[in-house]
Amino acid sequence: MKILIIEDDRKIAAFVQKGLKEQGYVVDSCHDGIEGHALAANESYDVVLLDIMLPGRDGLSILRALREDKNTVPVILLTARSGIDERVEGLNMGADDYLPKPFYMEELIARIIAVSRRSSGEQLSVISCGPVSLNLITREVKRGDECLELTSREFNLLELLMRSAGRVYSRTQLLEHVWGYDFDPQTNVVDVYIRRVRGKVDLPGGESLIETVRGVGYRFKAV
Numbered sequence: 001m002k003i004l005i006i007e008d009d010r011k012i013a014a015f016v017q018k019g020l021k022e023q024g025y026v027v028d029s030c031h032d033g034i035e036g037h038a039l040a041a042n043e044s045y046d047v048v049l050l051d052i053m054l055p056g057r058d059g060l061s062i063l064r065a066l067r068e069d070k071n072t073v074p075v076i077l078l079t080a081r082s083g084i085d086e087r088v089e090g091l092n093m094g095a096d097d098y099l100p101k102p103f104y105m106e107e108l109i110a111r112i113i114a115v116s117r118r119s120s121g122e123q124l125s126v127i128s129c130g131p132v133s134l135n136l137i138t139r140e141v142k143r144g145d146e147c148l149e150l151t152s153r154e155f156n157l158l159e160l161l162m163r164s165a166g167r168v169y170s171r172t173q174l175l176e177h178v179w180g181y182d183f184d185p186q187t188n189v190v191d192v193y194i195r196r197v198r199g200k201v202d203l204p205g206g207e208s209l210i211e212t213v214r215g216v217g218y219r220f221k222a223v
Contacts, residue, residue, distance in 0.1 A: 001116060001156070002044065002180060005029040006036030006059065007051040007078065012101070016049065019105040020112075023139075024152030026180030033057025040066060045073055047112050050095075052079045052086055060090055067094040074115040076108075113137060129165045129220055130209060132201050134158060141201075148200050153178065158197050158220075161210060166222030168213045194218055 003025050007013040013029045020027045028043075030036050033054035040048050040062065052059040063075055077090045077098040087098045096115040099108060113136055117125065125137045133142045139155055141148040150158065157178050161169065169177075171190045179189070194210060202208050209221050 001046045001112070001159075002026040002177060003028070003112065004036070004039055004043070004045045004048045006031075006033070006040070006048065006054065006062070008032060008054050009051075016105070016108070020109070022152075023109060024156045025112075026156075026178070028180075031055075033059065033062055037062045037065060040073065041069065041071060046116050048073055048075045049108075049112075050075050050077055052077055052090070060086065060093065063090060063093050063095055074118070076111055076115060078103075110137075127159065127162045129162045129222075132158075132162070132209060134162055143201055143203075150197070150200060154193060154197050154200070157193050158201065161218065161220035165220045168216050168219045170217040174217065190218075 003020055005013050005016055005027060007016070007029065008031045010031060013031065017027045017029050028039065028045075030039060034056040036050070036054065037057055039045075040050075050059045050062060054062075059077060063077070066073065066075070074096045075094070077087065077095045078101060079086060079098060080101040090098060096118070097111050099111060113125070117136070125135060127134045127136065131143050134155075135141075136159070139152075141150050141155065141158065157174065160174070160177050174190045175187075178193075198208050198210050201210070211219050211221055213219060
């Protein structure tokens with residue numbers, strides 16, 4: 001999951017970014033409204049965490065512009081104000097949720113999962129494809145009744161492939177969504193992680209659940 005933080009308090013932004021990265025998320029951050037709107041409007045994010053009070057351009061103005069442009073990226077408003085008016089206004093403009101400061105990281109992560117699940121039309125917190133199931137809340141992966149131990153990066157790679165089983169992702173797309181920054185085009189990091197995930201989700205000697213599409217990339221086998 002790729003997340004954008006638009007927050008002018010650099011300490012809060014750094015704290016949230018660190019906490020989300022520890023959970024395996026890909027995170028960008030900026031500290032003023034003009035840059036924030038440009039990123040949200042022109043880049044692809046799964047969730048935007050948007051402070052209301054920003055220099056350059058306020059959060060509600062950014063939200064209004066995104067919705068007027070038919071940009072449906074899930075937005076969680078962050079606000080230090082105790083008044084209800086701005087929160088109601090933001091929700092009426094199309095915000096998906098709001099979170100007053102200060103907040104706990106556990107609650108923020110739960111809200112991120114909830115709004116991203118709603119936006120994708122998912123009603124459950126568990127993705128299942130064939131014998132493999134993936135719990136988005138507990139980050140538990142099972143093959144049948146067997147629990148599998150995956151690193152955060154391996155989990156995110158598997159989640160992306162399972163969310164769109166049957167869809168082919170190029171190595172460049174996988175790098176962008178799972179690693180979130182530019183690599184040398186010749187890097188083999190994707191192939192290395194695909195082998196690791198296969199070694200954990202596939203049965204020994206069995207056919208792999210993650211198919212290689214020669215010359216294109218990889219896909220999780222649609223069931």
